[in-house]
Amino acid sequence: MSEAVDAIETYLARSADERLEQYRAFLRIPSISALSQHAPDVAEAARFLAEAMSASGLENVEVSATEGHPVVYGDWLHAEGAPTVLVYGHYDVQPVDPLDLWVRPPFEPRVEGGCIYARGAADDKGQVHLHLWAARAWLETQGRLPVNVRYVFEGEEESGSVNFDRWLEGNRQRLAADLAVISDSGFFQDNHPAITIGLRGLVYAQIDVSGPSQDLHSGTYGGLVQNPANALAAILAGLRQPDGRVAVAGFYDEVRELSQQERSEFARLVFDDARLAADIGVPELFGEPGFGSLERRGARPTLDVNGLWGGFQGEGSKTIIPAHAHAKVSCRLVPDMDPKRTFQLLRDHVLASAPPGVEVDVWLINDGLWSLTGIDHPATEAAATALEAVFGEPPVYLREGGSIPAAASFGAMLQLPVVLLGFTPPDDHAHSPNEFMRLDNYEGGIRTIVRYWEALGSGLD
Amino acid sequence: MSEAVDAIETYLARSADERLEQYRAFLRIPSISALSQHAPDVAEAARFLAEAMSASGLENVEVSATEGHPVVYGDWLHAEGAPTVLVYGHYDVQPVDPLDLWVRPPFEPRVEGGCIYARGAADDKGQVHLHLWAARAWLETQGRLPVNVRYVFEGEEESGSVNFDRWLEGNRQRLAADLAVISDSGFFQDNHPAITIGLRGLVYAQIDVSGPSQDLHSGTYGGLVQNPANALAAILAGLRQPDGRVAVAGFYDEVRELSQQERSEFARLVFDDARLAADIGVPELFGEPGFGSLERRGARPTLDVNGLWGGFQGEGSKTIIPAHAHAKVSCRLVPDMDPKRTFQLLRDHVLASAPPGVEVDVWLINDGLWSLTGIDHPATEAAATALEAVFGEPPVYLREGGSIPAAASFGAMLQLPVVLLGFTPPDDHAHSPNEFMRLDNYEGGIRTIVRYWEALGSGLD
Numbered sequence: 001m002s003e004a005v006d007a008i009e010t011y012l013a014r015s016a017d018e019r020l021e022q023y024r025a026f027l028r029i030p031s032i033s034a035l036s037q038h039a040p041d042v043a044e045a046a047r048f049l050a051e052a053m054s055a056s057g058l059e060n061v062e063v064s065a066t067e068g069h070p071v072v073y074g075d076w077l078h079a080e081g082a083p084t085v086l087v088y089g090h091y092d093v094q095p096v097d098p099l100d101l102w103v104r105p106p107f108e109p110r111v112e113g114g115c116i117y118a119r120g121a122a123d124d125k126g127q128v129h130l131h132l133w134a135a136r137a138w139l140e141t142q143g144r145l146p147v148n149v150r151y152v153f154e155g156e157e158e159s160g161s162v163n164f165d166r167w168l169e170g171n172r173q174r175l176a177a178d179l180a181v182i183s184d185s186g187f188f189q190d191n192h193p194a195i196t197i198g199l200r201g202l203v204y205a206q207i208d209v210s211g212p213s214q215d216l217h218s219g220t221y222g223g224l225v226q227n228p229a230n231a232l233a234a235i236l237a238g239l240r241q242p243d244g245r246v247a248v249a250g251f252y253d254e255v256r257e258l259s260q261q262e263r264s265e266f267a268r269l270v271f272d273d274a275r276l277a278a279d280i281g282v283p284e285l286f287g288e289p290g291f292g293s294l295e296r297r298g299a300r301p302t303l304d305v306n307g308l309w310g311g312f313q314g315e316g317s318k319t320i321i322p323a324h325a326h327a328k329v330s331c332r333l334v335p336d337m338d339p340k341r342t343f344q345l346l347r348d349h350v351l352a353s354a355p356p357g358v359e360v361d362v363w364l365i366n367d368g369l370w371s372l373t374g375i376d377h378p379a380t381e382a383a384a385t386a387l388e389a390v391f392g393e394p395p396v397y398l399r400e401g402g403s404i405p406a407a408a409s410f411g412a413m414l415q416l417p418v419v420l421l422g423f424t425p426p427d428d429h430a431h432s433p434n435e436f437m438r439l440d441n442y443e444g445g446i447r448t449i450v451r452y453w454e455a456l457g458s459g460l461d
Numbered sequence: 462m463s464e465a466v467d468a469i470e471t472y473l474a475r476s477a478d479e480r481l482e483q484y485r486a487f488l489r490i491p492s493i494s495a496l497s498q499h500a501p502d503v504a505e506a507a508r509f510l511a512e513a514m515s516a517s518g519l520e521n522v523e524v525s526a527t528e529g530h531p532v533v534y535g536d537w538l539h540a541e542g543a544p545t546v547l548v549y550g551h552y553d554v555q556p557v558d559p560l561d562l563w564v565r566p567p568f569e570p571r572v573e574g575g576c577i578y579a580r581g582a583a584d585d586k587g588q589v590h591l592h593l594w595a596a597r598a599w600l601e602t603q604g605r606l607p608v609n610v611r612y613v614f615e616g617e618e619e620s621g622s623v624n625f626d627r628w629l630e631g632n633r634q635r636l637a638a639d640l641a642v643i644s645d646s647g648f649f650q651d652n653h654p655a656i657t658i659g660l661r662g663l664v665y666a667q668i669d670v671s672g673p674s675q676d677l678h679s680g681t682y683g684g685l686v687q688n689p690a691n692a693l694a695a696i697l698a699g700l701r702q703p704d705g706r707v708a709v710a711g712f713y714d715e716v717r718e719l720s721q722q723e724r725s726e727f728a729r730l731v732f733d734d735a736r737l738a739a740d741i742g743v744p745e746l747f748g749e750p751g752f753g754s755l756e757r758r759g760a761r762p763t764l765d766v767n768g769l770w771g772g773f774q775g776e777g778s779k780t781i782i783p784a785h786a787h788a789k790v791s792c793r794l795v796p797d798m799d800p801k802r803t804f805q806l807l808r809d810h811v812l813a814s815a816p817p818g819v820e821v822d823v824w825l826i827n828d829g830l831w832s833l834t835g836i837d838h839p840a841t842e843a844a845a846t847a848l849e850a851v852f853g854e855p856p857v858y859l860r861e862g863g864s865i866p867a868a869a870s871f872g873a874m875l876q877l878p879v880v881l882l883g884f885t886p887p888d889d890h891a892h893s894p895n896e897f898m899r900l901d902n903y904e905g906g907i908r909t910i911v912r913y914w915e916a917l918g919s920g921l922d
Binding site: 237 | 621661663665672673674675677678679680681682683684685686687688690691693694695697698699700701703705737741742743744745746747748749754757758761763764765766767768769770771772773774777778779780781782783786787788789791793816817818819820826827861862863864892
């Protein structure tokens with residue numbers, strides 16, 4: 001341990017109560033970005049965060065307006081010759097329904113059994129807050145940070161990040177950096193420290209099948225016309241093989257196959273299929289043959305129907321041929337798939353398989369890039385060293401199935417390597433009732449970031 | 462023309478104004494059986510009808526309670542040695558939405574261009590009413606009817622006939638008859654007189670596909686679990702071949718193939734596929750290969766998805782794997798298919814094709830028998846002769862695609878031959894805004910029934 005880190009440990013031990021008090025105050029603000037009645041609360045959380053950043057010694061702190069909720073920016077840029085890190089987190093939170101399943105009100109934080117329970121405790125206020133204290137500990141004890149850091153805290157992550165890319169575009173000049181660190185992820189099963197090195201991309205489309213201009217009587221017209229709901233089913237069935245492989249022509253052409261080393265890394269992760277199946281209530285897991293569960297989730301593309309509808313959905317019977325039927329269909333993408341090209345393949349495949357007697361349309365709703373940063377990237381290696389020093393075991397490397405819009409934006413727009421370094425426990429109930437953060441993960445997170453900054457300070461090469 | 466019919470013609474000519482006035486008064490009562498706020502109107506229509514039956518000279522008139530809306534019964538049974546006819550119609554009507562598409566309010570009947578416009582003018586108050594006047598004309602001028610007639614007018618036909626079978630069961634003793642005549646159908650394209658000799662049966666089922674106990678994030682879980690919506694699509698797609706034939710194993714085993722004579726009868730009917738396609742707004746008609754449109758509608762079985770739903774149906778995107786997905790699926794049945802057996806075949810086929818990783822259930826919602834009365838049946842022949850005498854051309858023989866619950870009940874429960882003799886114009890807008898009846902069809906209908914009763918009076922052999 002360096003002398004600086006030694007002093008920081010002492011400082012952190014001394015300031016634990018003050019830190020927890022500020023953390024709780026942050027959690028008390030119901031900054032639900034998706035609900036317009038909470039807009040004043042989101043604004044209050046932004047102000048609170050900005051004040052805490054200034055109190056931590058950060059500079060150029062600003063609550064920066066967007067067309068929606070503001071981005072809170074701050075930096076410290078006096079580590080001459082050292083790399084610049086862009087830190088991302090978000091201070092908005094998910095809605096709290098169903099409220100009756102919360103043991104205590106979601107915005108009255110309580111500490112119990114080494115955990116702090118509240119909406120946002122893990123996702124993502126807790127992780128934003130631990131970054132402030134890592135910086136504060138350096139600045140209070142050493143008067144400096146070993147790296148340059150720019151903090152970008154979003155206020156709309158839980159409501160689709162609709163204005164974030166535009167804000168990034170408009171603020172490129174103050175986002176110059178060598179690396180992005182996103183703290184919005186967590187530890188692996190049984191609370192093993194983890195670095196998420198990959199995220200999947202997304203193509204989300206809608207398929208519309210139109211038949212007669214209005215619903216028809218299925219007795220009078222049954223046998224005379226193509227049925228849009230039958231047609232939709234045939235189209236959707238044609239997108240996947242029964243074994244789970246995607247049947248869209250050309251779909252796998254751009255997929256980068258896993259190397260032997262990558263497959264070994266996946267094999268190292270113990271994952272209990274039966275336990276997951278029981279947890280989510282399915283008789284068995286299912287997916288593309290030839291790959292393990294974590295490979296299928298992190299490194300293989302998918303095609304899922306997210307919703308479908310058409311015709312009569314009520315109780316009992318209504319004998320109609322529906323005028324139209326619809327589906328939402330999305331694909332998760334992996335390296336090196338191009339979202340635009342994948343959408344074109346999907347569209348072409350659907351239109352080529354459209355049955356006679358109906359009209360079929362396919363349109364893109366949204367898309368996003370995958371991201372992947374190598375295990376051997378110096379930024380990944382430094383994070384691993386810091387994690388092991390604090391938590392006593394080397395991290396596992398994860399490739400997650402979802403997408404974080406910010407990660408895709410940093411990768412695609414700013415051309416930065418992205419390290420996803422988060423500290424939440426794997427069962428944190430994010431997006432659900434009784435969300436919590438383990439306090440040892442939170443405190444260990446501060447200490448990991450403290451060390452990570454020190455390691456990065458000696459360069460990224 | 463017989464002397465009796467001659468006198469009846471004179472009587473009918475003289476009473477036209479009084480008849481139209483009573484018809485309009487009947488139409489003014491908004492007897493919408495499906496809407497509970499109209500229950501008093503349905504009751505009023507039943508009373509009005511019972512009074513009109515008594516005024517026509519019918520006997521034993523009774524508003525007979527059911528658990529829903531009443532059945533109105535009346536008879537005249539003094540034609541010793543002559544056959545007994547059971548006449549069926551219904552005095553309830555469809556809802557009137559969308560109201561703004563009606564040129565005049567649906568319950569303010571107006572006469573224009575030889576037609577009377579109002580909800581129920583065709584379906585089915587007009588046809589009930591013309592039966593009363595056929596009886597009245599006989600009784601007023603001859604003091605007798607040439608046949609025994611029992612009138613059964615239902616009040617729940619437009620809301621599923623849920624209590625009708627039970628009422629029939631409970632009233633078997635006063636339903637003894639040799640023949641059922643149902644007047645709830647209409648003329649063929651371009652207003653050609655028609656007798657409907659066949660109706661299809663029905664099996665209506667629901668398919669439920671269950672996966673995880675709640676919706677899952679499609680990023681985190683995509684590739685790990687079977688998707689119930691994809692599974693449902695695969696199941697539904699497996700029920701039909703791309704060419705429109707039903708793929709359920711054993712489905713066609715009981716189907717009675719059309720004879721050469723039956724195919725010739727179908728071929729005689731001019732049917733304009735392109736016009737129908739344009740009318741209902743589809744690019745082209747579609748159905749089982751090897752059969753004409755009217756054959757497909759009247760004499761071939763079908764399988765249609767009446768509705769399907771699952772997962773996200775809103776605007777934009779929600780990245781979930783739905784917890785469950787559902788479909789309503791129904792088959793139209795032809796001779797000699799057994800509804801119970803067909804449901805079993807459907808169920809077995811669905812369960813056999815259920816993909817791994819989900820649970821699938823299939824359950825029967827309701828079913829009904831097909832009916833078919835031969836062209837050479839004496840009751841059909843007598844109806845044809847009467848139609849030709851009044852309308853100047855021989856009728857065409859139709860096999861309709863829909864089901865009339867009463868027809869199936871009379872056939873199955875009372876073992877009666879069923880003649881579907883109705884007079885509505887083919888474009889009558891039943892169930893739609895601006896429903897109408899042609900007054901010459903209505904008046905010709907009375908005169909056809911007058912002659913039909915005379916012909917049946919000389920026996921059914």
